[in-house]
Amino acid sequence: MLERVLSMRRAAPHTGDAEGDAADESKIRKQNRFSILTARFVNHACKLTHTCPSWPWLLLILLLFFLISSIVHHSLSIICVSNRYDAISRAHFFGFDGLESDFGFLGVPWCRSKHGKTVEWTPKDLLKGLEEFVPIYETRPIKNNMYGMGFDHSFGLWFIARWLKPELMIESGAFKGHSTWVLRQAMPDTPIISLTPRHPEKYLKKGPAYVDGNCTYFAGKDFIDFGSVDWTTVLKKHKATDPTRVLVYFDDHQNELKRIKQALKAGFRHLIFEDNYDTGTGDHYSLRQICDQPYIRGGGHSCFEDSDEARIRSKRKKFWEKAVDKEDLCGPGDTWWGVRGYARDNFNHTNQPISLIEHFENSQFVESILEVYWELPPVAGPSLTHQSRYDPARSVPPIVEDGRYGLFQRLGLGRLDNSVFNGYTQMVYLQISEY
Numbered sequence: 001m002l003e004r005v006l007s008m009r010r011a012a013p014h015t016g017d018a019e020g021d022a023a024d025e026s027k028i029r030k031q032n033r034f035s036i037l038t039a040r041f042v043n044h045a046c047k048l049t050h051t052c053p054s055w056p057w058l059l060l061i062l063l064l065f066f067l068i069s070s071i072v073h074h075s076l077s078i079i080c081v082s083n084r085y086d087a088i089s090r091a092h093f094f095g096f097d098g099l100e101s102d103f104g105f106l107g108v109p110w111c112r113s114k115h116g117k118t119v120e121w122t123p124k125d126l127l128k129g130l131e132e133f134v135p136i137y138e139t140r141p142i143k144n145n146m147y148g149m150g151f152d153h154s155f156g157l158w159f160i161a162r163w164l165k166p167e168l169m170i171e172s173g174a175f176k177g178h179s180t181w182v183l184r185q186a187m188p189d190t191p192i193i194s195l196t197p198r199h200p201e202k203y204l205k206k207g208p209a210y211v212d213g214n215c216t217y218f219a220g221k222d223f224i225d226f227g228s229v230d231w232t233t234v235l236k237k238h239k240a241t242d243p244t245r246v247l248v249y250f251d252d253h254q255n256e257l258k259r260i261k262q263a264l265k266a267g268f269r270h271l272i273f274e275d276n277y278d279t280g281t282g283d284h285y286s287l288r289q290i291c292d293q294p295y296i297r298g299g300g301h302s303c304f305e306d307s308d309e310a311r312i313r314s315k316r317k318k319f320w321e322k323a324v325d326k327e328d329l330c331g332p333g334d335t336w337w338g339v340r341g342y343a344r345d346n347f348n349h350t351n352q353p354i355s356l357i358e359h360f361e362n363s364q365f366v367e368s369i370l371e372v373y374w375e376l377p378p379v380a381g382p383s384l385t386h387q388s389r390y391d392p393a394r395s396v397p398p399i400v401e402d403g404r405y406g407l408f409q410r411l412g413l414g415r416l417d418n419s420v421f422n423g424y425t426q427m428v429y430l431q432i433s434e435y
């Protein structure tokens with residue numbers, strides 16, 4: 001898999017003689033340097049000891065010399081790459097062949113849509129949206145939204161809702177109400193339905209929270225799970241006659257396959273999943289996990305200890321908190337799919353072991369009903385945001401690429417606290433239909 005990933009991103013190999021000559025020349029130069037260094041070393045040893053050491057001694061001294069210099073070199077390289085935010089020092093550490101960025105280096109699984117459709121918006125639209133959204137985000141009532149959305153996903157939700165202009169918005173999982181507030185900023189007059197076990201007003205007693213005036217809450221004693229709602233009746237009450245014009249946003253940490261089936265049954269077409277966890281991570285079976293299949297670039301994994309993938313993953317784990325190494329990825333019997341062979345559900349409270357065949361069938365089902373799959377890119381590269389959690393190697397390139405400091409500042413992103421960029425988990429927008 002890795003070889004395929006690398007070969008797709010490397011420049012085509014040149015077979016020209018000039019390059020071969022240059023490589024040979026550099027090898028010769030290195031050998032010459034080695035002989036000169038050895039001769040100098042012997043001369044110094046003779047001068048210092050006033051006798052020339054015999055060969056066994058010389059060999060021993062040389063061996064010690066190389067041992068010490070290799071230890072020094074190794075520790076220096078560890079010190080030099082302590083800056084994970086700098087793409088160049090990352091490249092130096094990981095040694096990827098002249099790639100300007102390590103985004104997508106380990107492949108980015110995605111779900112294939114049945115007709116190959118994609119979204120209408122372009123990177124330019126996203127940039128324009130960012131410029132508009134930053135000042136809105138700065139007015140958010142809940143400044144510290146730990147356990148809820150950070151900046152990247154808030155932007156994604158706002159952008160998609162504003163683009164689609166739904167006639168009704170449904171959210172499942174509101175917590176203190178930050179995502180309700182984001183939906184409201186996108187669509188000031190559109191009704192919202194919010195399903196969440198604890199009413200956001202309860203949080204108001206302890207600190208900032210958001211309760212919306214044009215939102216029907218199924219919360220507290222009125223809480224009802226998305227899968228148990230009689231949507232025909234509820235939509236009628238909200239004068240929403242067409243379920244395909246409704247946007248459903250899930251941030252409830254439930255098995256996403258279960259949620260897709262429930263949404264299909266109700267006739268919904270536009271879905272957003274906030275936490276689209278990568279394989280081996282998270283507390284519920286996600287779209288990313290479902291579509292992580294050997295026929296997808298970056299999909300299917302090896303649990304072989306000495307594989308290239310295992311080696312690269314263990315290195316990356318030292319850099320990124322949420323990077324996944326072989327131990328995280330592989331359960332007993334080399335089960336790499338889902339989370340070590342389990343489809344997790346309900347905040348990791350109800351988990352089911354699944355076989356590789358079932359896992360494959362799940363992706364076949366998703367592909368059969370999928371019109372569009374679009375992962376929100378991270379807003380900016382880690383050299384700009386200083387995020388330290390998600391591994392760029394498993395992500396699509398950011399909207400504002402590493403190194404584009406001027407653009408980052410112009411968009412106002414530099415005014416935000418670094419902590420708001422730490423929650424990226426590949427939010428995904430889906431369009432589904434049974435036909």
Ligand SMILES: C[S@@+](CC[C@H](N)C(=O)[O-])C[C@H]1O[C@@H](n2cnc3c(N)ncnc32)[C@H](O)[C@@H]1O
Pocket residue numbers: 145147148149172173174175176177178179195196197198225226251252253254
């Ligand atoms: C991660 S928080 C949501 C954060 C929120 N969307 C935000 O951005 O601030 C997850 C929420 O899901 C709620 N939850 C748990 N089970 C649920 C269910 N079955 N349906 C809907 N919400 C659920 C939790 O109580 C919690 O408020």
